[in-house]
Amino acid sequence: MGTFPTQSLGVGQFPTQAKEVSVHMQPSRRQVVRLLAGIGLLPLLPELRRGGIRLSSAAAATDWASGGTAAMTGKASYPDPFTAMADACELVATTTQGPCTTATDLLRGDVSEGWSGLPVRLALKLVDATCQPVAGATVKIWHTNIEGSYSGQTPNNGLCLQQQAYASQDFFRGAQTTADDGTVFFDTCFPGWYSGRAIHIHFQVKQGDTSYRISQLFFPEDVTTDIFANHPEYAPYGPPNTTLANDGISAAIPSAQLARHILSVARMADGAMLASKVVTVISQAPTPAVTPTASQAGTATPTPTATPTAVSTPAGCAGDCSGDGSVGVDEVVRGVNIALGNGELSACPAFDADGNGAVAIDDLIAAVNAALNGCR
Numbered sequence: 001m002g003t004f005p006t007q008s009l010g011v012g013q014f015p016t017q018a019k020e021v022s023v024h025m026q027p028s029r030r031q032v033v034r035l036l037a038g039i040g041l042l043p044l045l046p047e048l049r050r051g052g053i054r055l056s057s058a059a060a061a062t063d064w065a066s067g068g069t070a071a072m073t074g075k076a077s078y079p080d081p082f083t084a085m086a087d088a089c090e091l092v093a094t095t096t097q098g099p100c101t102t103a104t105d106l107l108r109g110d111v112s113e114g115w116s117g118l119p120v121r122l123a124l125k126l127v128d129a130t131c132q133p134v135a136g137a138t139v140k141i142w143h144t145n146i147e148g149s150y151s152g153q154t155p156n157n158g159l160c161l162q163q164q165a166y167a168s169q170d171f172f173r174g175a176q177t178t179a180d181d182g183t184v185f186f187d188t189c190f191p192g193w194y195s196g197r198a199i200h201i202h203f204q205v206k207q208g209d210t211s212y213r214i215s216q217l218f219f220p221e222d223v224t225t226d227i228f229a230n231h232p233e234y235a236p237y238g239p240p241n242t243t244l245a246n247d248g249i250s251a252a253i254p255s256a257q258l259a260r261h262i263l264s265v266a267r268m269a270d271g272a273m274l275a276s277k278v279v280t281v282i283s284q285a286p287t288p289a290v291t292p293t294a295s296q297a298g299t300a301t302p303t304p305t306a307t308p309t310a311v312s313t314p315a316g317c318a319g320d321c322s323g324d325g326s327v328g329v330d331e332v333v334r335g336v337n338i339a340l341g342n343g344e345l346s347a348c349p350a351f352d353a354d355g356n357g358a359v360a361i362d363d364l365i366a367a368v369n370a371a372l373n374g375c376r
Helices: 028-040 042-050 166-167 220-230 255-261 328-341 361-373
Strands: 119-127 137-142 173-177 182-187 201-205 209-217 263-266 273-280
Touching: 119 201, 137 182, 173 182, 209 255, 209 273, 255 263, 255 328
Parallel strands: 119 273
Antiparallel strands: 119 182, 137 173, 137 201, 201 209, 263 273
8 A cells, every 4th residue: 555654553543433243244335434434544535445445325426515514605595495385384293302402592593513514504484373473482403413422411411422522512402583484594414313213303492481392303315315325424324224114203203294394405506405394383282292112212323433342353463464463554454455355365364363264344343443452
């Protein structure tokens, strides 16, 4: 390779760590991309491609913008999504607020706190059952960052936060007061996913001490699929493992009402997403709350934020191609190329830790653990 440092890596030198996957087969390019993202090597992918690694469609170019809300350079020209008059205004279902809410209302329009991701202009219009705008109400939203983590002091930080340092932050939380026409606008980013839930945004509508409704909004599934397959910031996390059909919240909403919870989306000229919805609410509505199923309590998260489990290997150090008792970045890259068929195993037999004549994803992870924690 020649373009990568050969020094061994100490503990903590990568910003995040990789998750063990016990699969004894040739890894797919998506698995490798996720692994590289998890150990902080994704920024090196242009160099890696020249060394033989080619990205699949999972990390292809996309027309969606990147870089967070700062990328919304054409916001002044975004169209009004609420020009059409509603002829029927039907209530959204009440859903659980979940364990990841916080007590404070942060009155602000940009809720991103500088996080990166696909920029989203979230536009909501509140109306009552007669289609009249609800003015002066507070709309509070909260959702995950690109990693699938919430922020703040929640009732269950162990479940909601992927890093406990996030408890002192408030990213992707905010509140706005509806204007005379019932509208509020938030600048945010497309959420990440965590196990057991489809991509969603929580919201609460209240006025004074009266809570009109607590519910959730979802994105069209074809849009979600496209983003996690093609957007360079989201593709490394892989596709969400939960759809609207098997999400414990959305599946409990009567099918005839689910469309009331799906955002309308459009790509703006600057690549940002305009996501909008007319939301019908009333105070003390009789609609029963939708409660989560047991499967919703999953705490798994996409690979880039997971914690590694050491892989047991035979004698020797997996990935120590040079035999010097350490594993460097260039050696990890060499193993990736061998795994993808762009190199010969004879170039580094140390990657065949289980002696099966191939480099599998667990062999790569063993090498990553050796790079992070030293040879054992």
